[in-house]
Amino acid sequence: MYNLLIKQFFRSKTVWLAFGIIMVLGILSIGTGKQFVIQKEEAIAKTIEKQEEHIKRQVKLHENHIGLLLYYLKFSFINPVEPLSAISIGQSDLNSHIQNVKILNLEGQKYDTDLVNPMRLQVGNLDLSFLIIFLFPLVIIALNFNVLSEEIEKGTWKMVTLQGISPFKFLIMKLGIRILFICLVLGVLFLLSKLILDIPFNTDFINIIIISYLYIFFWFSLCFFVILLRKSSNTNAITLLASWLLLVVFLPVLVNNYIINKYPVDEAFTMTIKQRDEYHKRWDTDKKETMDKFYKHYPQFKKYKLQEEGFSWLWYYAMQQMGDDESQHEKEDMYSKIKNREQLSSQIAQFFPPLQVQLAMNTIANTSLTNHVDFLNETTNFHEKIRLQFYPKIFENQKASAVNWEVYKPEFFISTANFSWIKNILPMTLITIVLIGFAVFRNFRYFN
DSSP states (O other), rough: OOHHHHHHTTTTTTHHHHHHHHHHHHHHHHHHHHHHHHOOOOHHHHHHHHHHHHHHHHHHHHHTTTHHHHHHHOOOEOOOOOGGGGGOTTTTTOOSSSSEESHHHHHHHHOOOOOOOHHHOOOHHOHHHHHIIIEEEHHHHHHTTTTTHHHHTTHHHHHHHTTTTTHHHHHHHHHHHHHHHHHHHHHHHHHHHHHTOOOSSSSSHHHHHHHHHHHHHHHHHHHHHTTTTTOOOOHHHHHHHHHHHIIIIIIHHHHHHHHHHSSSSTHHHHHHHHHHHHGGGGSOOOHHHHHHHHHHHHHGHHHHTOOSSOOOHHHHHHHHHHHHHHHHHHHHHHHHHHHHHHHHHHHTTTHHHHHHHHHHHHHHHOOOOHHHHHHHHHHHHHHHHHHHHHHHHHHTTOOGGGGGGGGOOOOOOOOOOOOOOOHHHHHHHHHHHHHHHHHHHHTTTTTT
16 A cells, blocks of 8 residues: 555656756755855955955055054954855845954944845845745645545545545555655755755754754644645645745744834944044044043053144044944944844744744854844954054054064954754744644544
């Protein structure tokens, strides 16, 4: 019987059509991810090379004016690209992963990003996570919506029951073949991803595999629940497609709009304007007021006194510092709201597997918005470290030749993202178990 069901399954044109579509789009998605990672890695390699050339050129041009030299010098801070980002690109195509910063006011420099075709950003990327979240459920629906109803409509279900075969066992056998088929196809795609993208077989990769298979099982459990309602094939198809539209398309948009309206980030515009205004108005403000605020921020620099006449680099960099200091409150409020958005998204997503899987994959691959905010915060620390190294040299008007420029290489951000099994895997597992359990309990008498 089992061999007969397998032959019947693979004779279906729907199966081979689904297999062909998945494999073609799967290879395209892996290629898209590969191209994305290569572009980012090339940009990082060029950044490392160009910073060394940039420093040598500027030092040669401004050897006797270290204050002017530091006005031009840029130092790179890099958020490295993980191979797993090729599977789940997330928001890393929108956010810059390289920060080239001067020791001038920082907030105006943080949000410079790469030039990218806006039409491409609007369409998005066909990565493997997109394929798993959007396409695999449709294939599962196409293979399962008429597993039981077709037998009833053709009159073959009575023959199954008359032959003494357990109806429940027969149904499980048919579903098991489809589960095995989808799992093997997904396994092939993950194997190709590992080989083509050179992904190390580590805990993060295993977590993505596990959560992907749990997501697949969720959709099979939903199909199992619907087909055991014992409705017609058309009703099953409409119900499952409506579920797909609700869970994969409609609810994410609804949740996104709700979160945006709940935590509007008005501070982004206010912060940009304020940091620019605070810097520019210092040209017309009493220098003593600027210096008093600067000394309050950095009491260790009180020993450097402002010269009475002429231009002073001490005052100029103190003025630059004011742009960041006066916009600090808006920056903290903005980052706090972004964090709140991410936390609320995670809480809501626990009840909706497609959202949960997308957020979880982005977290594991370090392509989430939280990762980018952490990178920007660490950029602030990097910028502050560079400032504190060079402020004394500028204020003492040291020669550029007195600085060992060889030590100033691009630095890399180390992510501390923490993937939680309980928050990301347990809710979806429980939903899957509840769907299967309720379907079996409701039809217990029917199969006995």
